[in-house]
Amino acid sequence: DAGVTQSPTHLIKTRGQHVTLRCSPISGHKSVSWYQQVLGQGPQFIFQYYEKEERGRGNFPDRFSARQFPNYSSELNVNALLLGDSALYLCASSPTGQETQYFGPGTRLLVL
Amino acid sequence: GENVEQHPSTLSVQEGDSAVIKCTYSDSASNYFPWYKQELGKRPQLIIDIRSNVGEKKDQRIAVTLNKTAKHFSLHITETQPEDSAVYFCAATWGSARQLTFGSGTQLTVLP
Numbered sequence: 001d002a003g004v005t006q007s008p009t010h011l012i013k014t015r016g017q018h019v020t021l022r023c024s025p026i027s028g029h030k031s032v033s034w035y036q037q038v039l040g041q042g043p044q045f046i047f048q049y050y051e052k053e054e055r056g057r058g059n060f061p062d063r064f065s066a067r068q069f070p071n072y073s074s075e076l077n078v079n080a081l082l083l084g085d086s087a088l089y090l091c092a093s094s095p096t097g098q099e100t101q102y103f104g105p106g107t108r109l110l111v112l
Numbered sequence: 113g114e115n116v117e118q119h120p121s122t123l124s125v126q127e128g129d130s131a132v133i134k135c136t137y138s139d140s141a142s143n144y145f146p147w148y149k150q151e152l153g154k155r156p157q158l159i160i161d162i163r164s165n166v167g168e169k170k171d172q173r174i175a176v177t178l179n180k181t182a183k184h185f186s187l188h189i190t191e192t193q194p195e196d197s198a199v200y201f202c203a204a205t206w207g208s209a210r211q212l213t214f215g216s217g218t219q220l221t222v223l224p
Contacts, residue, residue, distance in 0.1 A: 033211065042118075042201050042214030043156065056209020090155065098210050100146065103155040 002027065004093050004104035012110045013081050021076045021107045025093030031055075032074040033101060034066055037088040049074055050097045078109075086111045114139040114206040118215025125192050126223050133218045135202035136184040142204040145185045146212070147176060151198045159200075160187070192222045 005024045013019050025032050031050040035043035045058040049068035068074045072093075078085055088108050092101035115138040125131050137145075143164035148156035162169045162176045162185065169176050173192075178185040189196055199219050203212040 033209075035212075040217075042203075042217050043212070045211040045213065048209040048211055056207055056211050058211065092212075100158060100161060101212060102158065103148075105155045 004091055004102055006089075006091050006104040006107050008107060009105065010108045010110075012112065014112050015081055015083060017081050017111075019078050019081060019109060021078075021089050021091075021109075022073065023076070023091030023093075023104060024073045025091075026102060029093035029095050029102075030072050031094045031097030032068055032072065033092045033094075033097070034074070034076045035090040035092065035103075036060070037090055037106070039087070043090055046076070048097055055097060081111045083111050085109065114142055114204050114213040116202060116204050116213050116215045118202050118218060120218060121216065122219045122221070124221045124223060127192060127194060129192055131187075131189045131192055131196070131220055131222075133187045133200055133202070133220070134184060135186070135204075135215050136182075137204040137213075138183065139204070139206045140180075140183065142206045144205040144210070145176070145178060146203050147187050148201045148203065148214075149198045150201065150217075156201060189220075192220075194222050194224050196220060197222045 033048040034046040037043040047066045048056040052068045063079045088106045090106045091104045094101045118135045146161035150156045175188040199217045202215040
């Protein structure tokens with residue numbers, strides 16, 4: 001039984017560039033949430049999507065955007081990268097977003 | 113929004129001893145409190161959770177207690193083993209998206 005998958009696992013970008021991160025939820029889960037985890041801190045909520053609609057947004061600038069596809073996979077996009085965007089980006093899925101969230105392995109982004 | 117505080121930030125115990133990690137939350141509307149274990153370089157993994165209509169929940173060596181009046185909840189690990197060494201995060205859900213707000217984490221080290 002496959003868990004949450006994310007790609008790529010690691011990514012190196014330079015300031016000002018754009019990045020797209022991808023997430024596939026557990027089969028049958030219709031909700032995907034994105035979190036940013038800076039080294040030494042707990043994950044911070046960025047977005048939640050359910051049935052392709054944005055259900056919630058955390059305190060992140062408009063440079064961060066996301067979408068969910070008909071197959072419930074999701075993309076997180078970050079424009080105009082800053083050094084401070086370097087972090088582990090985690091995707092979590094749940095059946096409807098109202099229950100336990102299960103995390104993927106994350107994408108480690110380094111901005112130089 | 114929700115604010116979750118977690119203590120202590122580091123905890124060292126001898127193998128076989130018990131470990132207790134405490135969290136407080138601010139939003140009285142929060143009703144779901146999961147605990148995640150995160151080993152170095154890996155995804156957060158759910159180890160136990162509790163809902164606000166329950167005061168205590170146990171799963172083998174792990175237990176969680178919740179005091180809704182005081183708005184705090186605690187993780188108890190008994191008979192600790194070296195493989196329990198990891199960072200532990202508490203979290204609380206709030207908002208229409210039921211997004212997770214995480215504590216700052218506790219680095220637990222179990223000394224053999």
